[in-house]
Amino acid sequence: MGAESIDFNRSSATGPSEPIRIAIFGVGLIGGSLALCWKGKPGLHVVGHSIRQSSVDKYLSLGVVDEATTSLEAAAADADLIVLCVPVGNLDEYLDRIAALPLKPGCIITDVGSTKASVVRYAERLKLRGATFIGGHPMAGSERSGVEAATPDLFENAYYVLTPTGDTPVAALTRLEELLRWTRANVVKTDAILHDDIVGAISHLPHVIAVALVNQIARYNETNGLYRSLAAGGFRDITRIASSDPFIWRDILLNNRNVLLKLLGDWRGEIERFEQLLREEDGEGIESRFRQAGEFRSHLPERRKGMITSLHECYVDVPDQPGIVGRIATELGQARINLSNLHIIESREDVPGVLRLSFRHAEDLERAVALLQSLQYSVYF
Numbered sequence: 285m286g287a288e289s290i291d292f293n294r295s296s297a298t299g300p301s302e303p304i305r306i307a308i309f310g311v312g313l314i315g316g317s318l319a320l321c322w323k324g325k326p327g328l329h330v331v332g333h334s335i336r337q338s339s340v341d342k343y344l345s346l347g348v349v350d351e352a353t354t355s356l357e358a359a360a361a362d363a364d365l366i367v368l369c370v371p372v373g374n375l376d377e378y379l380d381r382i383a384a385l386p387l388k389p390g391c392i393i394t395d396v397g398s399t400k401a402s403v404v405r406y407a408e409r410l411k412l413r414g415a416t417f418i419g420g421h422p423m424a425g426s427e428r429s430g431v432e433a434a435t436p437d438l439f440e441n442a443y444y445v446l447t448p449t450g451d452t453p454v455a456a457l458t459r460l461e462e463l464l465r466w467t468r469a470n471v472v473k474t475d476a477i478l479h480d481d482i483v484g485a486i487s488h489l490p491h492v493i494a495v496a497l498v499n500q501i502a503r504y505n506e507t508n509g510l511y512r513s514l515a516a517g518g519f520r521d522i523t524r525i526a527s528s529d530p531f532i533w534r535d536i537l538l539n540n541r542n543v544l545l546k547l548l549g550d551w552r553g554e555i556e557r558f559e560q561l562l563r564e565e566d567g568e569g570i571e572s573r574f575r576q577a578g579e580f581r582s583h584l585p586e587r588r589k590g591m592i593t594s595l596h597e598c599y600v601d602v603p604d605q606p607g608i609v610g611r612i613a614t615e616l617g618q619a620r621i622n623l624s625n626l627h628i629i630e631s632r633e634d635v636p637g638v639l640r641l642s643f644r645h646a647e648d649l650e651r652a653v654a655l656l657q658s659l660q661y662s663v664y665f
């Protein structure tokens with residue numbers, strides 16, 4: 285696999301040159317967010333691909349891409365960079381189909397899949413004829429999915445992992461890193477197998493635990509609805525990711541199953557140690573487990589989008605009046621406060637309704653809270 289040289293900074297003495305064409309396959313949360321990072325930037329032209337015409341129409345009407353098509357050939361033709369943003373279970377098939385096309389010499393192909401070892405291994409075996417594959421994985425995302433959830437600041441200050449191999453041409457890697465600068469993420473390079481071990485532990489295992497925990501409580505709730513009603517911040521914080529897309533996560537977990545099986549074995553050990561502390565009524569032991577965890581957690585990177593939290597949220601009690609949700613959104617809009625999401629929650633029986641308001645920036649949250657409190661709304665976190 286080799287990449288011929290293309291100049292990604294093509295402002296030339298010979299006049300305006302062809303834009304750099306970036307083809308994105310699967311313009312969902314991640315593909316759409318990458319598209320928004322690149323669209324409108326000097327010298328870049330973003331093409332979105334979907335197998336469905338309705339999705340192509342949506343990409344265009346949302347203005348996420350410059351051009352969109354259902355034709356794999358048309359999207360890949362003349363692309364300088366191809367980004368595969370489809371579910372992990374579809375990556376090999378896409379690589380096969382793309383490898384069969386006449387690609388532009390020097391084309392770079394990358395992916396954003398949450399697992400890296402299998403796709404890197406697969407690409408190594410393919411004959412990409414002048415193109416280079418470099419595995420990629422932005423460590424940012426959300427429990428939401430689809431292009432509607434895409435946002436250009438998703439990757440800001442997050443880590444973006446690349447998994448070059450010994451055969452990856454340095455020039456291609458440098459070019460990909462240059463284009464990824466538009467994401468404002470911090471690129472880190474690591475081995476694909478090591479990636480899957482680490483990301484299995486810090487992302488895949490937590491998703492399994494969150495889903496198992498929610499399902500355990502849902503079973504209890506079948507006999508008494510108070511379980512759900514009383515679920516507060518603690519349960520919400522630890523289970524947000526249980527709302528993630530089932531198809532995306534089915535593929536990730538099956539793909540990284542060997543790593544996960546080992547991690548789940550270790551997890552059972554952790555739980556058993558807790559059980560023992562409880563049986564032995566070992567208060568000091570429990571305190572020490574909390575202290576150790578708090579100490580480690582306090583050193584996690586602060587306020588890095590996608591790593592800890594990508595949203596700043598508050599809750600607002602709303603009276604049962606027609607149009608109240610629209611009024612709140614209008615008040616925020618008139619004050620030029622950027623609301624990133626609004627969700628109606630019916631989890632409390634003592635008030636008519638609760639709205640969850642999400643903001644991308646802490647400053648927007650602070651301004652929204654001040655405004656809503658001045659309008660006599662009860663706001664809490």
Ligand SMILES: NC(=O)c1ccc[n+]([C@@H]2O[C@H](COP(=O)([O-])OP(=O)(O)OC[C@H]3O[C@@H](n4cnc5c(N)ncnc54)[C@H](O)[C@@H]3O)[C@@H](O)[C@H]2O)c1
Nearest residue numbers: 310311312313314369370371372397398424425426429430
């Ligand atoms: N969600 C996250 O937090 C996150 C973070 C980093 C990386 N990833 C990875 O990014 C990739 C996309 O995930 P997402 O969260 O953007 O999901 P998404 O559901 O928002 O987007 C997936 C895209 O792939 C398309 N697609 C789905 N099934 C397809 C199929 N069979 N053939 C062709 N296209 C298909 C969808 O139409 C959509 O455009 C996955 O590989 C995932 O592992 C996800």
Ligand SMILES: O=C(O)C(=O)C[C@]1(C(=O)O)C=C[C@@H](O)C=C1
Nearest residue numbers: 398422423424425426427487525
């Ligand atoms: O923030 C979230 O909701 C995420 O699930 C993002 C998250 C993670 O586990 O941190 C999920 C999958 C990715 O591959 C990378 C990041």
